[in-house]
Amino acid sequence: MPHTENWAPYVPDDKAPWDLRRVVHLHRRAGFAGTWDELQRDLRDGPGASIDRILAGKTSTHAPAEFAATADLLSTSALASGDINRLKAWWFYRMIFTPDPLGEKLTLMWHDHFATANSKVQDAALMWRQNDALRQHARGRFDAILNASLREPALLFYLDAQTNRKGRANENLARELMELFTLGVGNYSEADVKDAARALTGWTVEDGQFTKVLAQHDSGEKAILGQTGKWTAQNLIDMLLRHPATAQRIAVKLCRLFFGERAIDPEAVRDLGSDLREHDLDVGRTVEKILRSRLFFADANIATRVSGPAEFIAGTVRALGLFDPAPSTLALADWSARMGQDLFDPPNVGGWPSGRAWVHTRSLIARSNFATALMAGRDAGLPSPYNPASLPGSCGLGTGQADLLTFYHRLLFGTDPTESARSRLNGVSGSRLVAVLLSSPEGQLG
C-alpha cells in the first residue's frame, strides 16, 4: 500500500556505499557497460549526477561528434543495399558509439516486446522504420509507443493485419495485441479476441504504408472486455491502454530489464504498475524512478541478471575501450546471432526467451569463442590482437599479471578478485586472462 516506501530513493550509506561495484552495475543495467574513464568519473561525481547524465543521454565519453551523421549514413547505405545484416551492424554501431546507451537499451527492450521478425517481413526498410519509431518513443508514454507500433507496416505485416477483413477475420494481430503487447494471459477471453479481431479489420498496410480501409472494416457491434459498442481499432487500443493489467505488464517488462533474478518482490512490481497507471503510463518517468531507487542499488540486484547477447557484446567492446579501431559490427551482429539473439529476427512474436534461457551450452560456447576472437583480433575484424596492457598502462596503472587481474576484475565487475580467484588464475596471463574473465560465469551476469 505505501508504495513510496518500496521505491524510496537510493542514498549512499555504509550498507550500500557508492563504490565502483555500484557504478559498474549502473552502467551495465542502464547501458552497455562503462569504460574505465566513465566509471571513474561517475565514482567521483556520485549517483545523482551520474544518473542525470544517463537520463539526459549524455553519458558516453566516446561518442564521436558526428555520431548522428555517421549512424544515418550507415543506415542509409544499409537500406540502399536492402541487406538486413548491414542494418544489424548499424544497430551495433549505435549501441557502442551512442551518447545515449539507455535509449538504445530501451529500444532493444521494445524490439523484444513488439517482436517482429525480418525472416517473415523480408524488408530491411520496414524493419528500420519500426526500429526508428521504437527509438523515438522509447522513453515516452506507453500510449504513444503502442499507437506508433501498431501503425508500423513491419508489425502489421508480421501479424497478418492485411488478411484480417470483414467477414474473414484473422485473429493473429488481435491475440498478440492482447496477450503480449498489453493485457497478458488471463485478462481476456477467446470471445474478446474474436471481437477484437473484428475491431481491427481494415487496419492494414497498402503500398508499404499503414492505411485504414473502411470497406474492409467490420463496423458491427462488438463485445470486448465487458463493453459493447461498434468499436473501431482505435477504440480497442484505448480500451487496452486504460486496463490496469496493461500498466502491470509494462511494469513487469521494465523490472525485467532493470532487475535481476529475485531482486525485486511482486509487491514492489505491483506498486510500480499502479504508479505507472497514475501517471499516464509514462515510461521515461518510471525508468527514472527505478534508476534512482534504493531497490535498484540493493545488493540483491547486483550481478544477478544474465546479460543478453547484444548487451554482452556491446558491453564487452565498450568496457575494453575498442572504439578506434572498433571491431567489425557485421561480425558482432553475427556473434550475437550465434549467442541466440539475431537482431531484427526474434524467434517468434513472444520475443527472445531471456534470463536463464540465455545460458546454455551453445550460447556459452559462443560467448567464450567471441572473447577468444576479440583477443585474437582476426575473427572480430580487428587489425591486431588485443594488448591487455595498453588500457591500464594508459591510466598509469601497473601491467604485471597481478595488476592486470586487478584492473580487469575492477573494470568488468567493479570488485577486486578474491584470494582464491588469484591463486586459481595464477598461471593465466596476458590476453588469455582477459578472455577467461569475459567467459567466466561471473562475466555473464551484469
Next chain:
Amino acid sequence: MLTRRTFLQSSTLLALTPTVPLFLARSAKAAADKNGRVLVVVQLDGGNDALNTAVPIGNPAYEKLRPRLRIEKKDLVKLSDTVGLHPSLKPFDKLIEAGQLATMVGVGYPNPNRSHFESMAIWNTASLNPDAGDYGWIGRALDPKAATAYAIGNAAPRALRGRRTVAVTMNRLEDVTLSNPDALNGAVEATQAEDLQAFVRRQAVDARTTADRLTKLAATEGPAYPSTTLGEHLKLTARLLKADLGARVFYTQQGGFDTHASQRFVHTNLLNEFSRAVSAFFEDLQSAKLAERVTLLAFSEFGRTIRENDSAGTDHGTAGVSFLVGPAVRGGVHGTMPSLTDLAAGEPKMTTDFRRIYASVLTNWLDLPAADVLKGTFEPLQLFRS
C-alpha cells in the same frame, strides 16, 4: 536432482515470471521428453520423381510412360513383388534388411497443387489452404512446451515456425566447439553459491564438457559420411545429438529435385547423395548407441509427371513418395501404388493423405497430440513397431 535438460525446460518458466510456483516447475520436469525421442526431417526440395524412386514392377504402363527414363527391373532394389527402389538407393540395403526403412507410396492431398511454393507450404503447415500467417506443423506441435528445434542449413523452414517454438539455425560445428578450451574453464569459484551464479556455473561446466566431447568426436574416425551437403548436415546433426543438447526436432533440406530436363543423371546423383548420407547417419548413430531414439522422415512437395517430357525430364506432378527410417520403424511398403491409368487431370490420384504420416509421427513417435496440430483427425499409418 534436476538434469540439465529438465532444468533448461523449467528455466523457460523461470525466465517468464519473477517467482514460479513450485508445482509449475515440477510439471515442466514431468513433461520432459519421454525417452528423449528425436525426429529428423529431410525435406527434398523441387519435387522428387516418385515414379522413378519407388518403381512399379510388372506394370506395362510404366515402360510406355518412360521410354527413355525408365529403370530396368533387374537394376531395382526390390522391396516387394510390385515395388522396387531406384538403384541409387542401394546403400539402404542394410536398413531394408533390418526392416528399418518404410516407403510410403502415393502420398499427397486432395486437389493437388503443382506450384513448388504452394505445395511446400501445404506440407509445411499441414493445411490445405495455408494463410500467409499459418504456423508450421512442427512449430505448432512444439508450441505448448516452447521447445527448440534445430534447422541444419541456412534458414529455418516454415514447418518449424510456431507461436512460441524457437527454431535455431545452425550449419557450423564451430558453433558448438571451443576455439580456446581454456577460456571457459577459468574463474569458476566456489562462491557464496548464489542460485543464479550456481546455475551459470553448472551450465559452463556442461558447455565445456560438451564442447570437449564434440571436439574429440570430430577428431576421431567415425563412420565416413559422403562429403555432400546433405552428408555434412546429417553429420552435424549426429554430432548435435551426441552432444545431447535436448532438442527433439532437427530439420534439413536437400535441393535440386526439380528435374525438368536430362533427369537420369541428376536424379541418380540426388538419390545417391540422399541414401549414402542417411545410411551413414544411422550407422553413426548405431555406433554411438543413439539410433533407437531417432526416426528420420524424408518427403518432397509432390511427385513428377508420369509421362516424361521431350527434354528427357519430367514436370511437376502429384502423388509422391516419402520415407521413414530408423530402428523404431515398421519397414516395408506402406500404402497403395497409385494407378498409372486411372488419372485425374493426367496425373495419378493420391492413395495416402500426407497428414496420416504426420499423425503417425506425432502420435506414435513424439507422443504429441495430433488433432490439435493437424486441425483435424487423420488416422495414423502404422509406421512404427509397437
